[in-house]
Amino acid sequence: MSIPLAKRDWNGNDVLHLYYQMWLIRLFDEKVDEMFAKGLIHGTTHLCVGQEATPVAACAALMKTDKITSTHRGHGHCIAKGADVSKMMAELMGRVTGYCKGKGGSMHIADLEEGNLGANGIVGGGIPIAVGAALTSNMMKENYVVLCFFGDGATNEGSFHEALNLAAIWDLPVIFFCENNQYGMSGSVKEMFRIQDIADRAVAYGMPGHVVDGNDLEAVYDVVACAVARARSGAGPSLIEAKTYRWKGHSKSDGRKYRTREEETAWKAKDPIARFKSRLIDEGIATEEQLNDIQARAKMEIERAVSFAENSPYPTLEMLEEDVYAH
Amino acid sequence: MREITYQEAIREAMSQVMREDERVFILGEDIGVYGGAFGVTRGMIEEFGPERVRNTPISEAAIAGAAIGAALTGMRPIMELQFSDFVTIAMDQLVNQAAKIRYMYGGKASVPMVVRAPGGSGTGAAAQHSQSLEAWLAHVPGLKVVQPANAYDAKGLLKAAIDDNNPVIFYEHKLLYSTKADVPEELYSIPLGQADIKRAGSDVTLVSTGIMVQKSLTAADLLAKDGIQVEIIDPRTLVPLDIKTIVSSVKRTGRCAVVYEAVKRGGYGAEIASLVAESEAFDFLDAPIIRLGGKEVPIPQSPELERHAVPQVEDIVEAIRNMMQKA
Ligand SMILES: Cc1ncc(C[n+]2csc(CCOP(=O)(O)OP(=O)(O)O)c2C)c(N)n1
Numbered sequence: 281m282s283i284p285l286a287k288r289d290w291n292g293n294d295v296l297h298l299y300y301q302m303w304l305i306r307l308f309d310e311k312v313d314e315m316f317a318k319g320l321i322h323g324t325t326h327l328c329v330g331q332e333a334t335p336v337a338a339c340a341a342l343m344k345t346d347k348i349t350s351t352h353r354g355h356g357h358c359i360a361k362g363a364d365v366s367k368m369m370a371e372l373m374g375r376v377t378g379y380c381k382g383k384g385g386s387m388h389i390a391d392l393e394e395g396n397l398g399a400n401g402i403v404g405g406g407i408p409i410a411v412g413a414a415l416t417s418n419m420m421k422e423n424y425v426v427l428c429f430f431g432d433g434a435t436n437e438g439s440f441h442e443a444l445n446l447a448a449i450w451d452l453p454v455i456f457f458c459e460n461n462q463y464g465m466s467g468s469v470k471e472m473f474r475i476q477d478i479a480d481r482a483v484a485y486g487m488p489g490h491v492v493d494g495n496d497l498e499a500v501y502d503v504v505a506c507a508v509a510r511a512r513s514g515a516g517p518s519l520i521e522a523k524t525y526r527w528k529g530h531s532k533s534d535g536r537k538y539r540t541r542e543e544e545t546a547w548k549a550k551d552p553i554a555r556f557k558s559r560l561i562d563e564g565i566a567t568e569e570q571l572n573d574i575q576a577r578a579k580m581e582i583e584r585a586v587s588f589a590e591n592s593p594y595p596t597l598e599m600l601e602e603d604v605y606a607h
Numbered sequence: 608m609r610e611i612t613y614q615e616a617i618r619e620a621m622s623q624v625m626r627e628d629e630r631v632f633i634l635g636e637d638i639g640v641y642g643g644a645f646g647v648t649r650g651m652i653e654e655f656g657p658e659r660v661r662n663t664p665i666s667e668a669a670i671a672g673a674a675i676g677a678a679l680t681g682m683r684p685i686m687e688l689q690f691s692d693f694v695t696i697a698m699d700q701l702v703n704q705a706a707k708i709r710y711m712y713g714g715k716a717s718v719p720m721v722v723r724a725p726g727g728s729g730t731g732a733a734a735q736h737s738q739s740l741e742a743w744l745a746h747v748p749g750l751k752v753v754q755p756a757n758a759y760d761a762k763g764l765l766k767a768a769i770d771d772n773n774p775v776i777f778y779e780h781k782l783l784y785s786t787k788a789d790v791p792e793e794l795y796s797i798p799l800g801q802a803d804i805k806r807a808g809s810d811v812t813l814v815s816t817g818i819m820v821q822k823s824l825t826a827a828d829l830l831a832k833d834g835i836q837v838e839i840i841d842p843r844t845l846v847p848l849d850i851k852t853i854v855s856s857v858k859r860t861g862r863c864a865v866v867y868e869a870v871k872r873g874g875y876g877a878e879i880a881s882l883v884a885e886s887e888a889f890d891f892l893d894a895p896i897i898r899l900g901g902k903e904v905p906i907p908q909s910p911e912l913e914r915h916a917v918p919q920v921e922d923i924v925e926a927i928r929n930m931m932q933k934a
């Protein structure tokens with residue numbers, strides 16, 4: 281770890297806020313897990329517990345005006361880009377006060393005001409969309425960049441390859457950000473790839489590729505900041521691969537037969553939140569007590585979100601046929 | 608006989624055929640130790656090994672194309688789409704290749720393959736995981752389309768689909784997986800293109816497909832209490848379609864209703880209604896043919912909206928009652 285935390289420029293973010301956001305993500309998803317188990321949420325969900333550093337660090341390197349595209353495992357991206365957890369929880373519970381009036385649910389949350397162009401139920405579906413959003417930025421000289429989140433599994437879809445090539449030949453301001461959590465559902469990266477690093481695929485499209493420890497908030501921030509600067513300067517896209525791990529099952533019912541409990545334990549020892557907490561304490565940025573308070577504050581925020589959602593009405597039946605076409 | 612579930616019936620048909628015919632194999636996402644998203648292939652990799660139960664990367668276009676190439680050269684692949692919605696990604700291979708190869712090559716080649724596709728709404732999985740796009744495929748000459756409504760039909764139709772020398776799209780319904788029926792232990796085949804009268808009646812012919820067969824049976828019980836005798840015909844296969852059985856029933860009852868889960872506009876029920884209108888049954892009609900189908904909306908997540916997006920038992924009861932009053 282090179283630069284002391286106190287001397288770092290976090291793109292104007294308060295470093296303790298980043299710590300808070302990581303807890304907000306973890307506690308949100310743990311709460312969602314609990315609510316699914318109790319049958320309080322209809323549908324399905326994909327949790328990003330254990331993967332909190334990637335969204336927080338990546339979004340910290342963006343400006344508010346920059347945009348992201350997200351995935352089925354998108355709660356972390358959404359929170360990191362500035363979403364209100366109450367409206368997220370309401371969306372998961374199918375309430376009209378949710379981000380999409382309860383029509384989208386967990387896999388389709390979009391928060392356009394904060395630049396989140398949406399989660400996606402189609403693996404790889406958001407990758408070309410990010411390219412199009414970057415095209416607007418160039419054509420309209422808006423100077424925003426687009427950070428495109430996707431998983432390791434998504435890089436085996438044709439959409440990934442076609443989109444990277446397109447962004448490369450048009451020098452578009454996109455940061456292709458792969459959260460390699462070692463599995464696409466049950467498919468291990470060891471079985472689904474003949475390469476060690478997905479970042480190597482960047483070579484095929486003529487853009488830089490970077491591998492980073494996805495559980496190290498600072499390392500992720502640094503590499504994304506670099507790619508953002510490159511994109512904003514007009515030099516074109518980059519591919520970043522952040523190695524991380526999802527702690528829970530793929531979705532709500534998953535016996536995790538395709539991996540070992542030892543492997544899970546080993547990765548849990550690399551907990552991104554605990555690692556950052558030690559850094560904050562070691563460098564004298566905050567005391568253990570202060571950090572525990574931050575965590576407690578995040579917990580209260582999640583409780584507020586649940587009660588907001590639970591007390592919100594469902595959409596009315598008249599709304600079923602609204603919003604199909606734009607006026 | 609013993610009762611088994613729809614899901615078990617599908618697995619049993621595949622396993623029994625695979626024990627007899629080494630050319631038959633399965634490929635798809637997470638069909639190995641995970642057992643497939645809906646558990647249909649559970650236990651199969653343990654019996655047949657990874658050569659014949661091939662876990663693929665998330666690459667629907669390549670999976671479909673590889674199945675076609677294998678079929679063209681002597682294998683009889685069964686491809687599992689994780690959700691039928693992802694057929695969109697496999698569509699070029701299915702529509703422009705599989706469907707047309709035999710014809711384009713002047714009858715020299717054949718593509719004996721099955722695409723298993725779990726479809727339908729009712730699980731809260733929202734717009735990209737709940738569609739019923741069977742009419743798209745039924746529109747394409749060269750493809751056959753099967754839609755089993757119970758465990759017995761599922762086993763026999765799947766055997767026939769695997770034996771067929773053409774690409775067959777086999778639509779499974781997620782909500783039917785856990786439903787049970789009496790299913791013979793031995794392998795048997797139900798010819799494609801043979802409708803089944805699921806309930807005999809004299810007042811109205813109700814043509815139902817997929818999950819709507821069950822709903823129609825429940826509706827028919829309720830209507831019988833009012834003295835309305837509904838005849839329920841399940842075509843079981845959309846292509847080829849046994850229009851004869853439907854027409855002869857309508858000639859007896861003088862009334863025809865068609866119910867399907869897919870969006871009403873342009874759904875396959877429209878084809879059935881047109882065929883009845885064009886047939887000799889027309890002169891026997893005492894009332895206009897009616898169709899019940901899904902609302903013209905993407906499937907929403909919020910539970911009540913989702914329920915109202917597709918025909919339910921009460922909608923069928925009401926529609927048939929109205930139809931009887933109009934006579
Ligand atoms: C086109 C498509 N194929 C398959 C699926 C089913 N599915 C949903 S998530 C997933 C795994 C995705 O893996 P990855 O991209 O690594 O993301 P992760 O779930 O690990 O975050 C699969 C197979 C889907 N939603 N869309």
Ligand SMILES: [Mg+2]
Pocket residue numbers: 431432433459460461462463464465
């Ligand atoms: Mg993954």
